[in-house]
Amino acid sequence: MTQEAHMTTVQINILDKEYGVACSPEEETELRDSARLLDERMREIRLSGKIVGTERIAVMAALNIAHELVKAQTALKQNEQVTEKHLSRINAKIEQALADARQMDL
Secondary structure (H helix, E strand, C coil): CCHHHHCEEEEEEECCEEEEEEECHHHHHHHHHHHHHHHHHHHHHHHHCCCCCHHHHHHHHHHHHHHHHHHHHHHHHHHHHHHHHHHHHHHHHHHHHHHHHHHHHC
């Protein structure tokens, strides 16, 4: 079967407008969560009164969410680098301990 055969149309509401979006059944929960997040962010921006127009509100919400994603990716990358350094140090200590143990056996 093709992947399209496994797709379903999910109805989501964003800023009081309904959209039908095709997705696989496995992705439906994430799609609904994403739509809910976008709706919340757009409502917050609209309530601030600083930005007018659905398109502008959507762009600002998308930029804010993208900014959060980039920050999270940067933090993850930094954490990975720190973890790699810690693992390298631990590995070096293990190698040294094994070398010391071999010397004691001689």
